[in-house]
Structure formats: C-alpha cells, structure tokens
Amino acid sequence: MIPTVAECRQAWLRPVVGAVALAAMAGCGGAGTDPGPGPEPQPPPPPPPVAATTATYRVVFDATWSASTHPTNFPGGAHFSPLIGAVHKAGVTFWARDGIATPGIESMAETGGTSTLTAEIQAEIPGDALAVVNGSGIRSPGSTTIQAIALREEFPLVTLVTMIAPSPDWFVGVSGLSLRDDEGNWIEELEVVLYPYDAGTDSGPVYTSANDDTQPKEPIRSLRGESPFSDEPIGTFTFTRTDG
Numbered sequence: 001m002i003p004t005v006a007e008c009r010q011a012w013l014r015p016v017v018g019a020v021a022l023a024a025m026a027g028c029g030g031a032g033t034d035p036g037p038g039p040e041p042q043p044p045p046p047p048p049p050v051a052a053t054t055a056t057y058r059v060v061f062d063a064t065w066s067a068s069t070h071p072t073n074f075p076g077g078a079h080f081s082p083l084i085g086a087v088h089k090a091g092v093t094f095w096a097r098d099g100i101a102t103p104g105i106e107s108m109a110e111t112g113g114t115s116t117l118t119a120e121i122q123a124e125i126p127g128d129a130l131a132v133v134n135g136s137g138i139r140s141p142g143s144t145t146i147q148a149i150a151l152r153e154e155f156p157l158v159t160l161v162t163m164i165a166p167s168p169d170w171f172v173g174v175s176g177l178s179l180r181d182d183e184g185n186w187i188e189e190l191e192v193v194l195y196p197y198d199a200g201t202d203s204g205p206v207y208t209s210a211n212d213d214t215q216p217k218e219p220i221r222s223l224r225g226e227s228p229f230s231d232e233p234i235g236t237f238t239f240t241r242t243d244g
Helices: 005-033 103-111 115-124
Strands: 054-063 083-088 127-134 142-152 157-164 172-180 189-194 235-241
Touching: 054 157, 054 172, 083 142, 103 115, 103 157, 115 172, 115 235, 127 142, 127 157, 127 189, 172 235
Parallel strands: none
Antiparallel strands: 054 142, 054 235, 083 127, 083 157, 157 172, 189 235
C-alpha cells in the first residue's frame, strides 16, 4: 500500500519534532536544574582565645572587726598579725576547716609568728608550692595591701591567713582558693568575706585568756556567731587581677 502525502509528511516531521523537543528539553532542563554558582565558601571560625598561663593579683585586706561589729568584750589594741600564705597547687593543703592545725598554723594563730608556717611552705617548693606570700599586720579596723602575687597555670591556688590578736588561737583566712574559673580563665576580681576560725590548739574562751594548751588538738572550726564573736564578718580579702 502506497502511503499518502499526509502520512509521509507526519513520518518526516516526527524525527524533526523529536530532535527539537530534545533540544528544548535540554535547554529547559539546564535552566531548571542547574543551581548555578554556590555561595562563597566561608572561612572557619577563629579558635577560642587561649587562656593566659600566668596572672598577677593585688590583694586588699579590709579588716572590719571592731567594737561595733563584735561588741562582746572587744579587746584593747585589736589588730591582725602579718599576713602569711602560699601560692600552690591542689597537691598540698596548709590548713582546712575540720582538719588539724599544723605547727605552722598553731604558731600563727596563737602568737602571730610566721617562721614555722613559712618553713612548711618552703618545704613544698618547687613541687606543690610556687612561693611564700607575705603581707603586713594592721590595727583593726583598718586595711592593708599585698601589691603583687604571681600565679601560674599549674599553681592557681592561694592560701592566706592572719591571727586575730589578742586571742588564744583565733584567725581568719582562705585555704586553697582558686583564682581560675570553671573554664580555666583567670578571675578578674574576687571578694572573699572572712569569718573567725578557732585553730583547735588553745582552749582559752576569751580574747585575753592565759595560755591553755589543747591536748589533743581539736579540729579547726568556725567561730561565726559564737561568743565573743557576732554573726558579722571580720573583714574581706579582695583579689584583683592587675596584668589582664
């Protein structure tokens, strides 16, 4: 059977239409599916700042112990002995609440002497302690400043004490106070409110009691709110970073 003219024309158009359609699809497909140039790559975020490995602090001792804050039998000539302490790591403790006083703490708390405690600190240098810390004694109320205490990353703790004088064996201070926060950064400023402690080495009940050695020694304990002290603080230590 001979195909008609119309059938021939359709047969001839089919491949042409198919080719045009494919070309159109290719063109349209490229326009519809190609995402084009992507966003510019972003640089990685900067690394977090590295904490300094050293820090220097000024320490101000503001003594507020007075007849107005602790009126019961407040003694004449009230003062604090020279400040004594250490920069150290967690491997050593020079005193602790509920612990037994070392000879150095006993001497400091009963007489204000610093030589025995200094020797105890020096015995830990260079292993667990970095340095001895010293400051002047003052009348109370009053204020004194230790201008520079140097700490290192591996030695971030401060212990610092002073005798309440006159007294049998009473003192104030901090033990193993860290000057780094939970993220390892040096604290810019820290105020510590101070309350009295009994060293557990003398049993005298009042400021001017005669020597009455406690045997065996008793644990160091707080005297906050216990006569002759009130519930008021004895003073504050303020640690301020000076090299930040």
